[in-house]
Amino acid sequence: MTNENRLALGEAIQALRSRMVWMLEDNDAPELENGEPEPLQPLQLPPALEYLGNCFGLSPLEQGVLLLCAAMEIDAAMPELCDRLQGGRNMSYPTFALAFDIFAEPSWDAMSSERPLRYWRLLEIAVRDSLPMMSSPLKIDDRILNFLTGSNFIDRRLASLLFPLGITGKGKKLSALSPSQQETVKEIRSVLERADAGRSLPIIQLLGGNTACKQQIAAEVATSYGRSLYGLMGELIPASNAEYTEFLRLWQREEYLLVLVLYIDTQEVMVEGSRGASLRRFLSQNGGLIFLDSREVKIPPNRDAVAIEVGFPTPKEQRGAWERLLASKAGDSPLRLAGQFNLNFGEIEKIAASAGDREEEERARVLWRHCLQRTLPRLDSLAQRLEVKASWENLVLPEEEMGLLWQIVHQARLRSRVYDDWGFRDRLNRGLGTAALFAGESGTGKTMAAEVIANELDLHLYRIDLSSVVSKYIGETEKNLRRLFDAAEEGGAILFFDEADSLFGKRGEVKDSHDRYANIEINYLLQRIEAYRGMAILATNLKASLDTAFIRRLRFIIDFPFPSEQYRQQLWKKVFPSALPVGDLDYVYLGRMNLTGGTIYNIAINAAFMAAEQGDVLEMEHILAAVRSEYLKLGRPIYESEFHWDGKVAAEDVYAFPEAINSQGRRSFQ
Numbered sequence: 227m228t229n230e231n232r233l234a235l236g237e238a239i240q241a242l243r244s245r246m247v248w249m250l251e252d253n254d255a256p257e258l259e260n261g262e263p264e265p266l267q268p269l270q271l272p273p274a275l276e277y278l279g280n281c282f283g284l285s286p287l288e289q290g291v292l293l294l295c296a297a298m299e300i301d302a303a304m305p306e307l308c309d310r311l312q313g314g315r316n317m318s319y320p321t322f323a324l325a326f327d328i329f330a331e332p333s334w335d336a337m338s339s340e341r342p343l344r345y346w347r348l349l350e351i352a353v354r355d356s357l358p359m360m361s362s363p364l365k366i367d368d369r370i371l372n373f374l375t376g377s378n379f380i381d382r383r384l385a386s387l388l389f390p391l392g393i394t395g396k397g398k399k400l401s402a403l404s405p406s407q408q409e410t411v412k413e414i415r416s417v418l419e420r421a422d423a424g425r426s427l428p429i430i431q432l433l434g435g436n437t438a439c440k441q442q443i444a445a446e447v448a449t450s451y452g453r454s455l456y457g458l459m460g461e462l463i464p465a466s467n468a469e470y471t472e473f474l475r476l477w478q479r480e481e482y483l484l485v486l487v488l489y490i491d492t493q494e495v496m497v498e499g500s501r502g503a504s505l506r507r508f509l510s511q512n513g514g515l516i517f518l519d520s521r522e523v524k525i526p527p528n529r530d531a532v533a534i535e536v537g538f539p540t541p542k543e544q545r546g547a548w549e550r551l552l553a554s555k556a557g558d559s560p561l562r563l564a565g566q567f568n569l570n571f572g573e574i575e576k577i578a579a580s581a582g583d584r585e586e587e588e589r590a591r592v593l594w595r596h597c598l599q600r601t602l603p604r605l606d607s608l609a610q611r612l613e614v615k616a617s618w619e620n621l622v623l624p625e626e627e628m629g630l631l632w633q634i635v636h637q638a639r640l641r642s643r644v645y646d647d648w649g650f651r652d653r654l655n656r657g658l659g660t661a662a663l664f665a666g667e668s669g670t671g672k673t674m675a676a677e678v679i680a681n682e683l684d685l686h687l688y689r690i691d692l693s694s695v696v697s698k699y700i701g702e703t704e705k706n707l708r709r710l711f712d713a714a715e716e717g718g719a720i721l722f723f724d725e726a727d728s729l730f731g732k733r734g735e736v737k738d739s740h741d742r743y744a745n746i747e748i749n750y751l752l753q754r755i756e757a758y759r760g761m762a763i764l765a766t767n768l769k770a771s772l773d774t775a776f777i778r779r780l781r782f783i784i785d786f787p788f789p790s791e792q793y794r795q796q797l798w799k800k801v802f803p804s805a806l807p808v809g810d811l812d813y814v815y816l817g818r819m820n821l822t823g824g825t826i827y828n829i830a831i832n833a834a835f836m837a838a839e840q841g842d843v844l845e846m847e848h849i850l851a852a853v854r855s856e857y858l859k860l861g862r863p864i865y866e867s868e869f870h871w872d873g874k875v876a877a878e879d880v881y882a883f884p885e886a887i888n889s890q891g892r893r894s895f896q
Contacts, residue, residue, distance in 0.1 A: 237272075238272050238275070238293055239293070239296070239297040239300060239301050242290075242293055242294065242297055242328075272374070274373060274374045274376070275289055275292060275293060275374060276289075278292065278348070278370070278373070278374075281482040281483075282342040282346050282348070282482070283342055284342050284343070285333065285336070286329070286330075286331070287325070287329050287330075287331060287332060287333055287336055288336050288341070288342060288343050290325060290328070290329040291320075291322070291325045291329075291336065291343060291349070291364070292343070292348060292349065292366060292370070292374075294320045294324070294325055294328065294364075295320050295349055295364050295365060295366035296366050296371055296374050296375075298319065298320050298365075298366075299366060299371055300375070304320075305318035305319065306318065308320055308324060311324060311327070311328075312324055317361070319363040319364065319365075320363070320364045321360065321361050321362060321363065321364060322336070322337050322359065322360050322361075322362075322364065323360045323361050325364075326360075337359055337360070345475070346475060346478075346479055347367055347472075347475055347476065347479065348366070348367055348370050349364050349365060349366050349367060349370075350364070350365045350366075350367060351363075351364060352364075352365065368382075369381045369382075369479075369483075373483055378483060378484065380456075380480060380484060381476050381479070381480060383472075383476055384473075384476055384477065384480060387458060387459075387462050387473075388456045388457065388458055389456065389457045389458075390454065390455070390456055390457075391441050391444070391445050391455040391456065391457045391489055402571050402572070403442065403443070403446060403571065404538075404539030404540070404543045404544075404547075404570075404571055405543065406537070406539060406540050406543060407439070407442070407443060407536075407537075407539060410443055410534060410535075410536055411443060411446050411447055411450070413534060414430055414443070414447050414532075414534060415447060415450060417430070417532050417534075418430075418447075418515070421530075425513075425530075426512075426513030426514075426529060426530075427513065427514065427515045427516075428529070428530035428531055428532050429509060429516050429517075429518050429525055429529055429530070429531040429532070430444075430447075430515075430516070430517045430518065430531075430532055430534060431518045431520060431525070431531050431532065431533045431534070432444065432517055432518065432519050432534060432536045433521065433533055433534065433535045433536065434535055434536040434537050435711075435712035435715045436536075436537070436538060436568070436712075436715070436716070437491065437493075437519060438570065439536050439537060439538055439570060440489075440517070440519050440536045441455075441457070441489060441519075442570065442572075443536050444487070444489050444517040447487075447517075448487040448515070451487075451515075452485065453485045453486060453487045453515070454484060454485065454486055454487070455486070455487045455488075455489055455517075456486050456487070456488060456489065457488075457489045457490075457491065458488060458489070458490050458491070459490075459491050459494070460490050460491060460492035460493075460494070460495040460501065460505050460520075461494050461495050461501050463501065463504045463505055463508050464504065465500045465501065465503075465504045470504060470507070470508075474508060474511060474512065477512070478512065478514070481514045486514075487514070487515045487516075487517070488512075488514065488515070488516050488517070489516075489517040489519065490505070490516060490517070490518050490519065490520075491519045491520075492505060492518060492519060492520035493519065493520070493521075495520075506525075506526050507526075509525065509526050509529055510526035510528050510529055518531075521708070538568040538569065538570060539569075539570065539571060540646075540651075541564045541565065541641075541642055541645065541646050541651070542564075542642075542646045543571075544563075544564040544567075544568075544569060544574060545560045545561065545563075545564035545565075545642060545646070546560075547571055547574045547575075548560035548563055548564060548574060548578065551574065551575060551578035551579075552578060552589075552593075555586050555589060557586045557590060558590075559589070559590045559593055559594075561642050561643060562590075562594070562639060562642075563593060563594070563597060564642050564646075565638075565639065565640070565641040565642030565643075565645075566597075566638070566639075566641075566683075566685075566717045566718075567597045567600075567601055567716060567717040567718060568601070568715065568716045568717050568759075569597070569600065569601070569716070573600060577593060577596045577597060577600060578593070580592070580596055581593050581596070594684060597718065598684070598685070598686065598718050600718075601716040601717055601718030601719075602686065602718055602719075603686075603688070603713035603714045603716070603718065603719050604713050605688050605710065605713050605714065605719070607694055608690065608691060608694050608695055608706055608709065608710050608713075609688035609689060609690050609691055609694075609710065609721070610688065610689045610691055611686060611687070611688050611689075612677065612680075612687045612688070612689055612722070614677045614680045614681045614686075614687050615677065615681070616674045616677040616678050616681060617678060617681055617682075618678055618682070619800065620674060620678070620800060621671060621674055621675060621678050622671070622789065622793050622796045622797050622800065622823065623671060623675075623786065623793075624787065624793075627784055627785070627786065627787075630782055630784045631675055631678070631679060631784065633782070634660060634662055634679055634761075634781075634782055635679060635682050635683060637660055637781070638660060638683055638761060639683070641658075645658060656756050656757055657756055657779070658759050659755075659757075659758045659759045659760050659761065659762065660760075660761045660762075660781050660782075661755055661758070661761075661762045661763075661764070661779060661780045661781055661782075662761075662762075662763050662764070662780060662781060662782035662783070662784065663726070663763075663764045663765075663766070663769070663772070663776075663780050663782065663783045663784070664676070664763060664764065664765045664766075664784050664786060665765075665766055665767075665769035665783065665784070665785050665786065666767070666785055666786030666787065666788075667767060667786075667788055667822060668767055668822065668824060669822030669823055669824025669825050670786035670787065670788060670789070670822050670823060670824070671786055671823050671824075672724075672765040672786055673689075673722075673724065673765065674823070675784075675786070676720070676722045676763045676765070679720065679761075679763070680720050683720075685718060685719060685720050685761075686718055686719040686720070687719070687720050687722055688714070688719050688720070688721055688722060689722045689724055690710065690721060690722065690723050690724070690729075692725065692728060692729060694706065695707060695710065695729070696728075696729065703747050704747060704750045707747075707750065707751065707754060708754070711754050711758050714758075714760050715758070715759060715760060717759075717760055719760070720760070720761045720762070720763060721760065721761070721762040721763070722762075722763050722765065723762065723763070723764045723765065724765050725765070725766065725767075726764035726765055726766045726772065727766045727767070727768045727769075727771040727772055729751070730748070730751060730764060730766075730772050730773060730776055748773055751776075752773075752775050752776065752779065755776070755779055756779045764776075764780070769785075788820075788822065789821075789822065789823060791817045791818060792817070794816070794817040794818075794819070794821060794826070795813045795814060795816070795817035797823050797826050798811070798813045798816045798817060798826060799813055801826055801827060801830040802830060802834075802844070806834060806844060807837075807843040807844065808843060808844045809843045809844060809845040809846070810845075810846075811844075811845075811846060811849070812846060815846075816849065819853065821853075821856075825856060825860075828856060829849065829852045829853055829856050830849075830852075832852035832855060832856070833848040833849045833851070833852040834848075836848040836851060836852065
């Protein structure tokens with residue numbers, strides 16, 4: 227509390243106390259020459275009380291009532307004075323009746339629930355059954371008392387619902403905005419300045435996938451008007467009528483007391499639910515400046531709204547920021563980092579500083595790793611993060627298919643040069659991502675190829691959990707897909723849609739509502755996959771089942787063929803780790819078996835366990851026994867001629883016969 231406020235409040239309370247004492251000691255007021263009683267002189271109100279009067283439209287009487295209630299909390303002599311002035315009937319508290327006696331021009335409507343004192347919850351009336359409202363105790367609201375005494379903090383009843391964003395009026399600085407983001411700030415300010423003075427301000431609906439960017443833009447706008455920004459999760463707006471009314475009044479009061487702007491995150495609010503109704507009700511009844519982070523909440527018809535797209539700094543701006551911060555040790559890091567990741571200037575500055583003074587190669591690795599950590603998407607509920615281990619050495623494919631996989635890698639690395647330096651981004655605003663389809667039989671290497679690409683690019687690989695994405699409830703699948711793509715948009719992940727035909731299947735003829743909503747899901751996917759700027763890989767065993775509209779939106783379509791005998795020999799040679807003791811294996815003989823790479827891996831692991839169980843090196847007998855077991859699992863016919871090698875016949879599946887266990891607890895292969 228400043229000295230000025232303390233002095234003004236103290237003088238006002240002293241004047242009020244003197245007036246009450248005067249009323250007690252001199253029942254007859256001094257008269258003027260014409261015989262009329264001398265009128266009571268108006269009190270000199272403190273600045274904080276005058277501010278409340280201007281904000282909430284308080285009359286002089288209502289301001290006096292507030293001062294009387296504040297004096298009750300501050301001046302220890304006030305309870306006794308109140309009791310004496312009200313006849314010594316144990317009424318040591320302020321009442322409307324007492325205020326009407328003390329102040330000039332009493333007005334009955336000051337007690338109305340529609341007048342500011344009660345409407346804005348500036349004071350509370352402890353109504354008792356035996357007392358009329360005129361004689362009921364009055365108590366000033368704690369938040370208002372704190373404001374009058376110079377302690378201006380947000381109401382404790384709202385503190386658990388709201389959180390400060392950006393500049394809070396205490397000198398905090400926001401990270402610098404890029405030129406493109408500054409243009410967005412100017413656009414929003416232009417909209418607000420064109421708004422009619424006598425109407426509510428338009429709701430600023432912020433579009434885009436990154437909440438941090440939207441909050442930064444909103445905070446910059448609020449600061450430019452000398453206001454502080456507070457955030458609210460839309461689902462926390464109360465639904466019951468009493469709680470909602472209390473919340474609305476308290477927030478509107480804080481808009482005046484702290485000069486606030488509200489940022490509402492409505493990503494988890496369903497339009498049709500009760501929370502959606504509460505949100506629309508709140509928006510329709512609050513005329514202050516509101517930023518709405520939402521893509522689907524409907525704006526009430528009585529409020530104007532403006533939708534504005536908010537994004538990261540452009541890739542060219544990000545690249546320039548990297549170059550300025552890294553200076554002479556930049557190397558090709560700005561090109562690679564700006565091409566892969568989406569970051570704000572503040573994040574770029576922190577990451578660049580964290581790399582420290584290292585050699586160029588080591589610094590590039592540290593920068594990439596920190597960018598990966600910063601953009602790690604929150605996909606745990608919708609996707610499974612795969613631990614990437616496969617490399618090009620593990621992959622066996624024809625030369626043409628390998629070349630296409632390398633093209634995917636090169637396009638991911640050189641996006642910034644082609645899109646920005648060579649101007650393609652200025653001509654396109656869709657199709658800037660990399661979408662590829664891997665088609666082929668199960669076990670032909672589609673998942674491994676996705677791992678190899680992620681390993682080469684040093685990116686996270688997320689396999690989409692279709693059971694979590696697809697929902698039987700209308701609109702939920704699209705909502706989950708939007709969350710999925712938005713979370714991966716910052717560039718640190720590759721989305722891998724395994725069994726993609728179940729999600730990207732053909733649209734059918736509409737015969738009922740189920741067909742119509744299924745087609746809506748496909749239509750949404752078509753739009754989203756084209757707008758997605760990251761990398762998405764689709765894998766399917768049923769290429770013909772995919773909707774043909776996806777074909778145009780795919781940058782690459784790679785067919786994974788069934789491996790020929792030559793490639794099967796290479797697969798057998800690469801399948802066993804170097805630490806595994808291997809005997810004399812006939813790779814030519816093994817290559818003659820019609821097996822996919824995935825099946826060969828399964829056989830290799832089973833054979834290795836058989837060898838470990840016997841404490842022996844891996845021999846052809848173990849492999850042929852594992853092949854027989856795999857054939858039985860797959861339901862393939864077993865031709866004994868296939869299992870003849872060097873005059874020996876592989877034993878039947880020993881795991882199927884418990885009696886084959888010898889005295890040492892090991893299975894026999896005889």
